[in-house]
Amino acid sequence: MQERSDTDGAERGRSVGRPRRRATIGDVAAQAGVSKATVSRVMNASRTVDPVIAERVRQAAADLEYRPSAVGRSLVLGRTETVGVVVPDLANPTFQELLRALSRAAAADDYRLLFADSSESPREEAILAADLRRHCDGVVLAAPRLPAEELATEVERLGPAVLYNRPGEPGSGAAVDYAGGILALARHLHELGHRQLVFVAGPSTSVSNRIRLAALREFETGHAGVRLQVVPGGVDFAAGYDAAEPVLATGATAAVAFNDLVAMGLLSGVHERGVDVPGQLAITGFDDIPFSGYTTPPLTTCHTPIEAAAHACWAHVRALLAGEEPPPEVLLPVELRVRASTGGAAAAAG
Amino acid sequence: MQERSDTDGAERGRSVGRPRRRATIGDVAAQAGVSKATVSRVMNASRTVDPVIAERVRQAAADLEYRPSAVGRSLVLGRTETVGVVVPDLANPTFQELLRALSRAAAADDYRLLFADSSESPREEAILAADLRRHCDGVVLAAPRLPAEELATEVERLGPAVLYNRPGEPGSGAAVDYAGGILALARHLHELGHRQLVFVAGPSTSVSNRIRLAALREFETGHAGVRLQVVPGGVDFAAGYDAAEPVLATGATAAVAFNDLVAMGLLSGVHERGVDVPGQLAITGFDDIPFSGYTTPPLTTCHTPIEAAAHACWAHVRALLAGEEPPPEVLLPVELRVRASTGGAAAAAG
DNA sequence: TCGGGGGGTGAAATCGTTTTCTCTCAAGGC
DNA sequence: GCCTTGAGAGAAAACGATTTCACCCCCCGA
The missing domain is CATH 3.40.50.2300 (Response regulator)
Structure with missing residues (x-):
């Protein structure tokens, strides 16, 4: 088995010219002489795989510089492990801190953040949120400027969506007092x-x-x-x-x-x-x-307490993504x- | 044609309970009594489709609140229309402005930004960049802290990657003087x-x-x-x-x-x-x-001139994504x- | 009347994963 | 010695879009 293709080997050299095609799970499978299923199992640390074969797969993956495609993965899994954040104005230090803390909290759960700035425009806000939403699993809207009724239908339509600083409104995750x-x-x-x-x-x-x-x-x-x-x-x-x-x-x-x-x-x-x-x-x-x-x-x-706000919002997002009942809105005390x-x-x- | 399924209609009601399954292109096709290919053509404004049918498709899409899945699209297109940005510290107003300007420039080209903060850690930097890269088409590294040699191999490995404030190094898009x-x-x-x-x-x-x-x-x-x-x-x-x-x-x-x-x-x-x-x-x-x-x-x-920096970097990214020769590094004049x-x-x- | 051309449409392949489901094989219990 | 069990591995079916290719049909010119 393990028939190696010379042409592949050649193309894979560090030719600075065109960006060499990224290796797929199929390439790794062929190189290791196993099926794609097995490669997938090795990559996801499934227990039911022979240590010898697992090692061979890992070696092949390393040789080919294989990086699993997040897109392929997302398609079959039905989730992107990404959430979007829309802020009215990143020039405001408050939203900078929120973004930072949120990104940190997300990273801890192996999620990443899509970012957008609405420039204080309610119109933009809805458009950006909808666009972001198509690319990720949920969104958090920081201090959205949309009127309450529109915001409510927007939240409903967006699916998993949590609000920061819209106390009492549906989807609210946390709000400053x-x-x-x-x-x-x-x-x-x-x-x-x-x-x-x-x-x-x-x-x-x-x-x-x-x-x-x-x-x-x-x-x-x-x-x-x-x-x-x-x-x-x-x-x-x-x-x-x-x-x-x-x-x-x-x-x-x-x-x-x-x-x-x-x-x-x-x-x-x-x-x-x-x-x-x-x-x-x-x-x-x-x-x-x-x-x-x-x-x-x-x-x-x-x-x-912006950090607390971010954590509360993230907890809300996470619950929503897990299909669980989200925690009640947190009213953040000020000092x-x-x-x-x-x-x-x-x-x-x- | 156009046989409508009552059960579908019922399930699609505004049941607040479980998050209703999002409509796919297949659902729209069935509802409109056409093939998925035609729906796709209508969605992408292809000229070769009968106006009457196009209208029917649009109506069906509206009824079903159809939103094309970005993931499915990305898979077949081979691009996500997203790029990642890694900054050493978002608490620095310089990077805030860069992120904002970059996000604006990207939005103008219908791209969006994935964001990560490395907290000034070269280790984190490489990890975050690689992670982001799996989810998007390219990355921009703002003032990366990695040593030159490591950074060069990192840029090579990441594929489309542009550097801000690493003058003279491979992949540099713009740098302040x-x-x-x-x-x-x-x-x-x-x-x-x-x-x-x-x-x-x-x-x-x-x-x-x-x-x-x-x-x-x-x-x-x-x-x-x-x-x-x-x-x-x-x-x-x-x-x-x-x-x-x-x-x-x-x-x-x-x-x-x-x-x-x-x-x-x-x-x-x-x-x-x-x-x-x-x-x-x-x-x-x-x-x-x-x-x-x-x-x-x-x-x-x-x-x-941060805004100029952002635009220069974005121009670099865009060229790289289009497979074109990227513009030469821009040395930004200071005042x-x-x-x-x-x-x-x-x-x-x- | 026939052939050619072109516009409109659908079937099917494709992208890169994960996950059944099936199959094989070896070990263990009676 | 036979049957059950379970572990390890592969084939194939998803996931949701786009796009090639083939097909149909109508219209026009010869």
Whole structure:
């Protein structure tokens, strides 16, 4: 047996020219003088194969530099061992960390990640998710901007799909407790004596923006003397920077920004206008991104446990893929981080 | 024709229970009363199909919510229309931007990206790249940490593979002109009167670190009176922060950091020790990441055109996938960004 | 009227795996 | 010595698409 083909051997040399055809399971089988079934068994560490033959197969595979085709495998197995991730904006450190943690969690289960950035566009979001889904076993949508009803049908249609930061909606895997966090910030500012607050809002398509705003409104009605104003903002540094003028125009003594990026932009913007922070204006962010502790002054913000979020989402995905009942949605607790941008507890003002 | 099966119709209802089996091309063919070949032709917009039949097929596909399986397609086509990307550390804004731009470029060609983070480990790098490669048509390795020889065989073995920031090595698609950039920084500092320089180094596995160091050494020997010292650093904020003490111990008047992250950490570290920047110590970074203009003081650095890098790499990938001769390596020009952390041109010191 | 040509369609091969299912053979129990 | 059992291995049928090839049929020109 084991008739070797000379032409194959020749073609397989390190000819730099054309990319040599990759060896298939059939090639290995022929080279080792066994059937494809046996090669498959060896490759998948099945116990029912003669050690001598197994070794011969392994040798042949090594000689031919055989790498099993994931596509062929996926077709018969019915799964790709890949999941897709769609984020609204990778420029946001929050989503970077999420992607990283998610990729790590997936890797631990021998899964890999398909990535897409929707640029904050709900339209793109649905299209990208559907496209990704065709190539993998499931998707996680990070802070999707789609309206609730559309999102629900989208989740239904996508099959295994889990949501991050869409609390209470079908498919939700984990969500940050924005209400709790924003309340903590508001209380902190209130204790410092601030009564005139201004919220630098995020995108109107963002559910978490609505949650933040609702929490602030509730705080306003619950505390006599507190007055809340709102100025449009956005999601990034530039948005905060551009909001400096409108914010100062409100006459508020404290600004609650949609997130750290916006807060840092605002900080930079008011700084340029000679406004003292926190003396004339206190500023808070959200997320506690890596740089927020190193701005001047350092930013008071809420720390969100992104790694925990990623793990919760992955656990959800895994359950769905295994056909099991997914765990209940995880509401991630946030932690107030008081820094100098609000003057700390000591530098309170009237 | 068009005999419809009631059981199928029933099973296909929106039963929330088990995930209904996805319709295949065969189902659509049966429903429309045509062959699979015709369905395929309609799906791929082949001109040679009767408009009436085409419409019937489209209707059937819509009814069944048919989504062509990418896996089946990939198997017969021999390509997945997916490429993998391996980065050393997604926490670095440079790689975030690269990933984003690359994903956008890929999307424009109807390709998607598989993502992996090697955590700066050369071991992981090779493993991840090989794993990714099995699932896609090619890979791009961003600033790989593997030694040149190993990397070369790895690139050879991986098939279509392009390198970012490994100038001159086989498979290189694009690389930043670190030598030119670091020289511009050195000249800038020299003009300001600085003679005692200290380099806060990056990882020893980083080729671009060696390039930076070599350029500085060359500058040192080429300019009488200039003295260069080196302290170990790293790749992130913490590394720069921890380098504060060693840097100050050298007595140097200007510190050239491996990148912006390290520079910002250093800035923070020396700031805590009451050192004035740039009065007592000038600091430069590299990359011009989004925040570098907003530290206190803002960071003098070199801007690197990441988007151009991504496009060059993608062009390389695309050529490789099409079996064409890839374009020559692109050496990306950098731009000096003078800001307050070196005192600008005016605040020169002796 | 016949031949040729071309447009529209379907049957079947193909891609690279995994997994029944079948078969062989050797060992062990009665 | 016969029958059962089980282990090891191969042939073949999936999986879901694309594409070659052959076929049919209609129309046109001679």
